[in-house]
Structure formats: structure tokens, C-alpha cells
Amino acid sequence: MITWLRSGFSTRRSRHGLWGVPLVIAVGLTVVLTFGTDQFATRENLFNLVAKAMPLLIAAIGQLFVILVGGLDLSVGSVISFSTAILSLDGPAVLMIPAVFVLAGLVGLINGLVITRLNVHPIIATLAMQYILLGITRILRPVSGGEVPGIVIAAVQGNFLGLPLPVFWGLFAIGLAAKILYGSRYGLHLFAIGGGVAAGMDDAARNYGIRVERNIVLAYVACSLFAALAGVFLAGRIVSGDPNVGLLFELDAITAVAIGGTQLSGGVGSVHGTVLGAIIMVLLANGMNMASISPFLQTAIKGGLLLAIVGLQSRKKMGL
């Protein structure tokens, strides 16, 4: 545990990135907000924050998968809106919920195949998918409305064991991602592929017998599935379908991943760093709201923060 903690701070090289930087910032923000404001450390505010953080956290974890192989998924926001739209269509929950994940998986599959088989750059391939899916979503549900199955609402709003239910959504996403990325052969192969790309040894992973294309496609599928999970969660929160709810979500997800110490060049990154990244973004927004900073200025501050934090944890600093 202590060595693990140390690896986040020291310049000892680790492929989890220097996640000590976001840890310090997250703790620092919490301390400042707790003692600097009256409203922060209240039960309502904290429960509200958890619920707010969850969709970003889940989507960011999905984004982490593709970023680890040196890719990027810009269709995440559209997948989220699309998922809420599907759920708000008048249909039985047993059908609609699986449909969301099947369709999202299909989106990821198309993204992955276009990128690996047709050699389209990830930004272009997923940008195209973002437009396509946004169009379809607006056809399905031009303005927000419709009704989300009761079970989804019940799974998001409410408490269990004294904790808000969203906490369990987050733990599920974190546990699943950690299991896959750290404990499975597939996860190791994702790191290997990304590490090879970043080191300019594009064929290294292939020469070890790793099925590079297939693994990359699966990373995009995973990303879309996590986005769909975030979409289902959001649908439960807003109780209806909304074609704009996911707008620009992919950019926030990428920001959270980057703040968490993950290198966009691939092969270096962590789930815990990504979680910290999402937490920092939500804490910061909450703090700035309480300080009545204008939302426009908040956006600018977010950008500055991204630059500053990423600058602190460059690949070079880690010696990787």
C-alpha cells in the first residue's frame, strides 16, 4: 500500500502515471472547500456531488480504454444522449435496457472497425460517429421528453446502506475496469499496444503474438459500453430522454482522464488516476459555483487547469 502510494508521487517510473499530482489536488480542494465554505460539507451537497460526478467518472473510465491504446473516442457524448433517447421510448424495461447496451456495443464495434480496418484516424472516425449518432438521436427525440422505465429511476435515486445509490454505480464501473485493465490478459495487451505505439515500436506488440487490431476494436466497444452505462445513469437522473444531455461530454471525459495522469500517447494511465481526475473536475465546479464565479470564467479556468496539471505529469517527467 505504501509503496503503491509512493509510486504515485515519486519520479520512480510507473505506467500508472504520476497520479499523486491529482491526488494532492483533490485532497487540497476538499480541504479548502470544507473549511472555506459552509455549504460544502453538508449531506445534501455531498450526495448531490456524487450523483453529479458519476456519469463523468463512468464515461471517463470508458475513454481510458481507448486512450491507453493511443486512441480517442469523440462519440462518447452522442452515445450518452442516444442512450437516454432509447430509454425514453415507450417500451418495456427488460427490452429497452439491453437494447441500449447492444446498440452502444455496435457503435463501438463500428468505431473500432473503421479505425483498424479502414485505417481512419480515431479522431475522424469517432467525430463522424458523433455526428451520425447525434442526428439519429434528434430524429428519435427532437426535444427532451418521454418516460424512462421506473426501474432505472429507482436504481439511481435513493439510498442503500446509508449511501446514495450512485456510489454503487461508480464502484461497479471502477471495479470492472480495474479487473479488466490490471487483472486480465486483455488489459495487459492494451498497455502493451499503447506502449509500443508511444515508443515508436508499432509492430512490437504484434511480434509478441498479440492480436492488435482485435484488442483495439474491443477497447472502442468497452468505451461505448461505459458511455451507455453513463447514459442510463443520466436518464435515471433526469427521468426523461434528452438529445443534448451528452453534448461535449466526451471532452470532459478526456479532460478527466488527462488530469488523472494518463498519457494521450498511450500505454501509461490508471483507473484511480481517472477517478481522481473526474473528482477534481466536479469539486472544482462545485467550489466555483459556491464562490459565484461566472460560468464563462469557470470554463476558462477549467482549460487552464488542464494545461497546468498535464504539464506537471508529462511522459518525459516519468522517464517513459
Next chain:
Amino acid sequence: MFDGEPACLVEMQSISKAFGTSKVLKGVTLRLRSGSVHALMGENGAGKSTLMKILAGVHRSDEGSILKDGKPLHLLSPREALAAGISTVFQEMSLLPNLTIVENMFLGREPLTAGGGLDRRKMRAETAKALAELDLKLDPDQLISTLTIAERQFVEIAHGIKAEASVLILDEPTAALNAADVDVLNRSIRRLKAEGKAIVYISHRMDEIFDICDEVTVLKDGQHVATRPISDVTPHSLIAMMVGRELSNLFPARAMTLGQPLLELTDFCASATARPFDLTLRKGEILGLAGLEGQGQQRIMRSLIGRFQPTGGTLRLHGQALKFPRPGNGIRAMARLGIGFVPEDRKEEGLMLGLSVATNLVIALHAEKPAFTRARGLGAVVQRMMDALQVRAASTTIPVGSLSGGNQQKVLLGRYLARNVKLLVIEEPTRGVDIGAKSEIYGLLRDFAHAGGAVLVTSRETVELIGLCDRLAIVHDDTVVTEMPAADATEHGILAAALTTNGVVA
């Protein structure tokens, strides 16, 4: 063939291989025996690595067959070769820097637990065992990026030495190792030999060959010269087998008189561990850096343009002391001083293949000017260079990538000649160039020197250096060990000098 020798495990029969029009291997036969270390020797480009890549499943032979235990093998990929029990440690590094030693060792064949997760405990235990066998005191959970080059090389070797493999190919495994490391490696090789494995050992270090090998096969120009038990050969007889090509009248006459010193290096240290040396290049002279491949020739050359930082020494150009260029501004700074650099790989580092012949010729002239000056076509310059170099191209507007290798090389040379450089630093002046164009390029370089320029050149082809240069500096371990007039030099002499440290054949 030899008394009491163990049975032949692998036989490569009359292997031929061509890349494009150049025949790299011509009917080479190689027999590997169990419990025997087989040295594969030859000059750079003799075909050793290609032969081994065929055995490792990286390349496929055009003709010939591979038999293992008498049964034919058809190797279509490295994976298949590994499955057939043939494991390779290549020269090039292939370890992934962001994974640990353990992860690299098992990548692509990770053991799984009953639950389907990675069996990290088993991986770690087996890695620790493999590292211990090589006397390596490394934490198996260390990232590759934290290791030194020598440690990486050892991990690469540990990775290649797989219990189930019966044939082990070691392609210059000691290139990054010091003497103590080599001893450790040799112990492992003897152990593997005792286990009955057939080992192919490629190395340029004579002492290792005689220390560890049982048999030796010599290749020259892609042809099999001889296979002998190591006890039947001496270092000198081996060198004699490796060299011995005829010099033709491919080369222009050498310089009669030399001018003032143009470039002077004093107490130059190419790397922290290298011995310092002095080197002077005069106007009108072509100086070659000779020696075995990868002994630091490139490092010395590229120190002059800022691609490497030498650890010590002074540089004088036209008698004027200068700082060594730094990576950021090296090329521009040296270009201003009249140094042109022609890199080894004209496709990767030299030409812009998609741009026209004309653009490639005058790009260096444009590069000297401020970024927003109008880029004139410089048609007259282009035409003058096309005529002077006799570049054969349908027009100057076609992409340079569509020209033949020889004409591409001439265009690259022309880029610097057009700029009136005083010193040309050239790596591999005629790589992948046909014989006619070679002769023309030698002529161009000699004319350049004759007109008062100076050339510093390196080449993998020793014959080329002997024929082209006025003087040769033999490089070994990042330092110039000796100099000789090219007119008196022989391949044998150069090879002996390069393999000789402290006056004895190593």
C-alpha cells in the same frame, strides 16, 4: 563430417533470397547440431542476419528448404518458428518500455489462473528463475524503461532462452555488454549447450568466437565460404576467409596534394567511456571512418551536426575554434558554416520522397533564408545541378521517390553541392545504388574534394572506403584506434585493426 559429432538437428539447404534485384543469399547451406555452438561469421552485409531471419520465420527464402530432425519445416511467421522450437534474440530491441520485466517475458503467452486472470505469481516465479540463471539481480517487477541498455539486452536474452526451444539464435548478443557480462552470458550458453540445444552465435568479437563456439561457418557476399571446426581455424585464417574481393577501376584517382586543415578535432570523446582522440581533415581530402558496424562511426559523424553531444574535446573549422553544435540548432548552425550532412537512410532522413526532384534539390537553399521570403523556383540552379550530377529523370517536376536509388542519391548530394558547402559529411554514400551510379557518385565526391572541399565518409562496405578515400581512420568502441593511408589499406588490415585492441588480435 567430424568424428563423434552429434546428429544434425536443423539443416538449411541451399537457401537463396533476394530483396528486389539484390541477391542477398545464394544457395547457402547450414547444419546445426545438438549440443553445439555454431558461429556465423562474415562482413557486414554478407547475409548472416538474413539467413537467421529466415530460420526465425521473419523472412521467407526464395529457394531452398529447412529440415528439422529430417522433416521439412515451412515457417511463415515468427510465431510458427517459435512453435517449431526455434527461438531468437535479435539485435534490435523489442521490449516494451512501459511493461515490467515479468510482463515482457510472458507477453502473448501469459499463464492464467483458474479464474481467468493473469497468474502473476507464476509469471514472477518463472521470471525470477530465468533472471537468476543469467546471474541478474533485477527486480522482476521493474519497468523496462528503468533498465540500462546492457540489462535490457540480458532481459532480451532471458526472453529468448525458452526451455522448450531446441534451437537458439543469438544475433550479436554481446554488442551492448562489457567483458564481465559476456562471461555471464557465456556460462549460460555452455549450460544450454550441455542441455543439448543447438545454438547459432553471430558476433564480430573474435575472442568470443574462440571462447564459446564449436564450429564456424563463414559467409561472403551471400555465399557459403566454408564450415570448419573452430579448432581448425585461427583468427587470421578466419579474417582471410571473410575478405578478399577484387578492387576494380570503379574509383577515381586519389588526391595528389592536400590543402590547409579544414576540420580539426582534438581530445574528442564521443561518449563518456570512450578514449579521446584527435582527427584532422584537410581541404581536398576524403577521409573515411572504417571499422565494424556500429562501433561509433555514426556517433562521431553526427556529433558534428548536433545529433549527438560529445562528452569532451574541441572542434576547429578553418582553424577557428567552435562550440559543438547542440541538438536544436545543430544542423542550421553547421549549415551556415558550410557543412552538408547526407544521412545514411535517404528515404527516412534525407529526401522528401513525395516532393519533386527540383524541390528536393533546392530545399537547402530555401532553408537558409528567413521563413517568409518568397520561395523562387531557382530553375537555373536546378538545371545546373541536374547537368552536373547527370541525374536521369524524365523531368524535374516528378516526385523524387519515382527515381532509381542511384539518381535519388545524386539528388540528395546535389542538395548540398548546390549550396557550395565546404565539408560534406556522408553516411553510406552508395547504399542501395547500382554499380554504374556508384562509380559516378565516387567521381562527384572526388571532384568536390578536388575543387577544395573535404569529405568525411563512413560506409558498411569496407571496399568502398578503401577505393574512395585518401585516408582511413579505424573506429572501435567510439574512438579512432588507428589511421592508415587508404592506398595501403586492405580489408584484412582494417578488419585486423578493428578487431585488435592493445596490439593483439582480441
